Amino acid sequence: MRQPFPFSAIVGQEAMKQAMVLTAVDPGIGGVLVFGDRGTGKSTAVRALAALLPPISVLAGSSTNAASAEDQPDWADPLPGDIHDIPTPVIDLPLGASEDRVVGALDIERALTRGEKAFEPGLLARANRGYLYIDEVNLLEDHIVDLLLDVAQSGENVIEREGLSIRHDARFVLVGSGNPEEGELRPQLLDRFGLSVEVRSPTDIPERVEVIRRRAAFDTNPQAFLDKWNPEDAKIRDQILTARAALPKVATSDKTLHDCAELCVALGSDGLRGELTLLRTARALAAYQGDAEVTRTHMRAVAPMALSHRLRRDPLDEAGSSTRVMRAVEDVFA
Known part of the structure; x- marks a missing residue:
């Protein structure tokens, strides 16, 4: 196979x-x-x-x-x-x-x-x-x-x-x-x-060229391509395993919990699933990056993926959901 x-x-x-x-x-x-x-x-x-x-x-x-x-x-x-x-x-x-x-x-x-x-x-x-x-x-x-x-x-x-x-x-x-x-x-x-x-499909020409180059190399000689990239995959694998072990030890301050709640209220997110997912994702990122405590940097990085699909539609706001999330993050974290 x-x-x-x-x-x-x-x-x-x-x-x-x-x-x-x-x-x-x-x-x-x-x-x-x-x-x-x-x-x-x-x-x-x-x-x-x-x-x-x-x-x-x-x-x-x-x-x-x-x-x-x-x-x-x-x-x-x-x-x-x-x-x-x-x-x-x-x-x-x-x-x-x-x-x-x-x-x-x-x-x-x-x-x-x-x-x-x-x-x-x-x-x-x-x-x-x-x-x-x-x-x-x-x-x-x-x-x-x-x-x-x-x-x-x-x-x-x-x-x-x-x-x-x-x-x-x-x-x-x-x-x-x-x-x-x-x-x-x-x-x-x-x-x-x-x-x-x-x-989205990349619009940067060098990036599209690199996609074509790598796919062609993989199709032409799969084993040589795998041999080249396996060490990089191994690094990610080791980082994931290390993060799994470190995850229970990642600290979460009361300030972080307050930030989660305030951000979701500012966005009008229904229920509490948004806060819980945001916090859990930020803790996973902190563990993956080798950090001992969740910070606003982690929350800022994961907020769009954790919250953008939970927003109510606003017909008066033409900005995309990810843009709305980041705008709220900047307001709350200011």
Whole structure:
């Protein structure tokens, strides 16, 4: 199987790359929504990041990527207990997928051939401890998106139907991408994504040339290209692992909490999810940069991706949502 394009070799798109790295440091931040032009590296980035991350240890044969026999669901067939490493899973969710395909359903073949009522896991089971990627998420049926966001937040998939009562772990980072010209997500769904970034095709000629040069080099001689960039990917991997270990120790002052609340009030953000996500993302950035305490510098850096998709629309303000967030940051932090 061909290895993905190296994460460190992706040209530009710094906000998108930073958002994905921060969710790798702290998956509890929530999913990442990437809206923008086609061909801007959205799917390339998520696959590259997953390939960069260290492999996960799983119970051989586990349909839910269980880490040990104790984590294997009660409804699943018993396994010998052998542990092996697999790459961090990246599961694609196609637009036409049915609810049964996503959450799992009754195993009809087993029911007919053996007369046994058994569960056939779906995509959520395969994505456990990895990434679930949805291209054109804005075109996905609303009830499927609702289901995905509920599971992504709880970390557990629950099925109660057809005489089945099934639960299994479903802890994954949800990454959705789409083109805003083809439709928008409902505001309540936007709010459930942890981070949101906008990507645009580069207009700088040297940057576009570098994109072409690197892609051509990768297609011509993939192994040589990987050998060149693997050391850079290894640095990012080590930095992520170090940040994960340091994250619980990152301090948060009362002043920082006050800044979070004041900023969200100034923006008119509904609920408290904005403050919680902003704080969690700032802590992840502080850990990634090796800082012991969250500061306004960290909050300033992550505020657009944590808050821009939570704003109410203002027909009298033609500025983009990220611009509105940064304007509020400057006012509050002044």
